[in-house]
Amino acid sequence: MNLVPKYVFFTKGVGSDKKELQSFESALLDAGISQLNIVQVSSIFPPNCKEISREEGLKMLKPGQITFVVLARHCSYERNRLISASIGVAKPKDENHYGFLSEHHSFGQDERTAGNFAEDLAASMLASTLGIDFDIDADYDEKRAIFHMSDKIVETKSTTSTCIVENDGIFTTVLAAAVFILE
Numbered sequence: 001m002n003l004v005p006k007y008v009f010f011t012k013g014v015g016s017d018k019k020e021l022q023s024f025e026s027a028l029l030d031a032g033i034s035q036l037n038i039v040q041v042s043s044i045f046p047p048n049c050k051e052i053s054r055e056e057g058l059k060m061l062k063p064g065q066i067t068f069v070v071l072a073r074h075c076s077y078e079r080n081r082l083i084s085a086s087i088g089v090a091k092p093k094d095e096n097h098y099g100f101l102s103e104h105h106s107f108g109q110d111e112r113t114a115g116n117f118a119e120d121l122a123a124s125m126l127a128s129t130l131g132i133d134f135d136i137d138a139d140y141d142e143k144r145a146i147f148h149m150s151d152k153i154v155e156t157k158s159t160t161s162t163c164i165v166e167n168d169g170i171f172t173t174v175l176a177a178a179v180f181i182l183e
Helices: 020-031 054-059 111-130 140-149
Strands: 007-017 037-040 066-076 082-092 099-107 153-164 171-181
Touching (some): 007 020, 020 171, 066 082, 066 099, 082 111, 099 171, 111 140, 140 153
Parallel strands (some): 037 066, 082 171
Antiparallel strands (some): 007 171, 066 171
């Protein structure tokens, strides 16, 4: 059985509820994937995997379908707490080579900061695999320039969800996901 995904789409969501699990369910609903049986997988972007829009991807899935995802999620019930969840992606120029996805969740990071962190994680993993020489401690903007100049990495980006918890005792969940489709 070949379980290498042919398609991927990215989504994100936010949900709140008195119960943590229902907060997570609300975030899944906001992301459009609450009707799926989600199986979390690690962070390889498959060779020859085509990125499609969320709308296209959701049309290809059926309620109850077992669906593989790379998932970042974070939850808090502390009022005024900024929470974030982000998926970073780094795609190689050679579509026959695999890329990387990363999951990142944090307190206190805005969308840009969390997204850049996740993107940096994915790009650094791919760059190491491709033999691109870079300073791991360099600023991400410096590394991004090296990665793209190497002509081995074609795209890096992120999908990030952030939220400030509004009420004490009400759980808020943020999530970001890379959703794989096998068809």
